[in-house]
Amino acid sequence: MKSYSIALIPGDGIGRDVTAAAWTVLEKAAGNFGFALVGTEFPWSCSFFKDTGRMMPEDGIETLRGFDAILLGAVGWPAAVPDSVSLHGLLLPIRKAFVQYANIRPHRLLPGVTGPLRAERFDILCIRENTEGEYSGAGGRVHQGTLDEVAVETSIFTRAGVERILRFGFEQARSRRGKLASVTKSNAQKYSMVFWDEMTRKLAADYPDVTVTSYHVDALAARMIMAPESLDVVVASNLFGDILTDIGAAIQGGLGYAASANINPDRSAPSMFEPVHGSAPDIAHLGIANPIAAIWSGAMMLDHLREKVAAERVMKAVEATTAKGIGTIPGKDSTEAITAAIVAALT
Numbered sequence: 235m236k237s238y239s240i241a242l243i244p245g246d247g248i249g250r251d252v253t254a255a256a257w258t259v260l261e262k263a264a265g266n267f268g269f270a271l272v273g274t275e276f277p278w279s280c281s282f283f284k285d286t287g288r289m290m291p292e293d294g295i296e297t298l299r300g301f302d303a304i305l306l307g308a309v310g311w312p313a314a315v316p317d318s319v320s321l322h323g324l325l326l327p328i329r330k331a332f333v334q335y336a337n338i339r340p341h342r343l344l345p346g347v348t349g350p351l352r353a354e355r356f357d358i359l360c361i362r363e364n365t366e367g368e369y370s371g372a373g374g375r376v377h378q379g380t381l382d383e384v385a386v387e388t389s390i391f392t393r394a395g396v397e398r399i400l401r402f403g404f405e406q407a408r409s410r411r412g413k414l415a416s417v418t419k420s421n422a423q424k425y426s427m428v429f430w431d432e433m434t435r436k437l438a439a440d441y442p443d444v445t446v447t448s449y450h451v452d453a454l455a456a457r458m459i460m461a462p463e464s465l466d467v468v469v470a471s472n473l474f475g476d477i478l479t480d481i482g483a484a485i486q487g488g489l490g491y492a493a494s495a496n497i498n499p500d501r502s503a504p505s506m507f508e509p510v511h512g513s514a515p516d517i518a519h520l521g522i523a524n525p526i527a528a529i530w531s532g533a534m535m536l537d538h539l540r541e542k543v544a545a546e547r548v549m550k551a552v553e554a555t556t557a558k559g560i561g562t563i564p565g566k567d568s569t570e571a572i573t574a575a576i577v578a579a580l581t
């Protein structure tokens with residue numbers, strides 16, 4: 235029997251609730267479709283930081299390297315650890331160290347879920363660059379606390395990094411409806427985004443079957459709300475992609491439905507799967523967090539592990555559940571009830 239080793243990092247807050255739910259569904263899928271998932275849980279989180287002074291041990295990356303995939307919940311507990319410390323101590327180092335340069339985020343309405351828009355028939359795949367750009371972490375502060383204080387944060391766009399994410403976007407568009415929206419702000423950012431646009435135009439020659447349009451990020455944000463059905467694949471830099479995918483989450487009914495995959499396309503290191511949402515301290519451990527984003531992320535993990543049938547069946551079970559109205563109204567159904575309904579629908 236095929237077996238996959240999965241590193242489980244539930245993290246903080248509702249990350250713990252939804253990772254447990256996703257794991258229940260994934261184990262059931264494995265049993266149904268004839269493969270095994272062997273999970274190893276790591277307590278790396280803000281409470282781990284409080285105990286050890288680190289979000290993960292010094293050899294955390296090397297520990298994770300041997301796994302087939304990583305399933306992560308949420309990171310952050312701002313009352314105890316500043317978000318800038320928790321994010322740069324766990325999530326971002328994993329994305330960068332394992333060259334998970336493509337962050338894939340699907341945005342569509344599940345059956346039975348009501349979004350805030352009149353448009354209901356949209357299916358957008360956002361591809362967010364995940365290792366550089368505005369999240370490079372290059373910068374510094376001087377004269378802190380004085381009137382001469384200066385803070386500098388430099389975005390880094392490498393030719394290799396821009397080319398690989400744009401090519402990934404073109405390939406995704408080619409496998410879907412053949413339309414790529416490349417997100418820019420080259421009127422204001424005259425070095426990095428002009429370069430991004432030049433690379434978009436250059437690579438377009440290799441994908442004559444894909445129609446590519448460059449949109450300024452502000453125009454694209456408006457388009458996601460006014461005409462989401464006009465979009466197919468969207469490719470964006472790290473920060474632009476982060477912001478646009480919160481709009482994507484909003485139009486698909488909320489963060490409880492927004493899934494993501496941090497993919498290492500070369501498979502030279504594990505990929506990581508996580509709901510887009512954070513740790514939501516206000517509802518942590520109340521048993522009311524929506525587990526669907528985490529379960530959908532788990533289905534993306536099965537797909538990446540090439541368990542395509544199991545991945546599709548998990549999504550069918552999620553859709554059958556929401557079609558019955560379960561998990562479609564915030565706070566109405568418990569995490570446990572939504573999970574049980576999805577498990578029951580999984581055939």
Ligand code: GGG
Pocket residue numbers: 306307308309310321325476508509510511512513
């Ligand atoms: N689900 C992982 C998580 O906690 N995400 C919240 C977050 O702030 N992520 C930062 C980012 O993706 O840029």
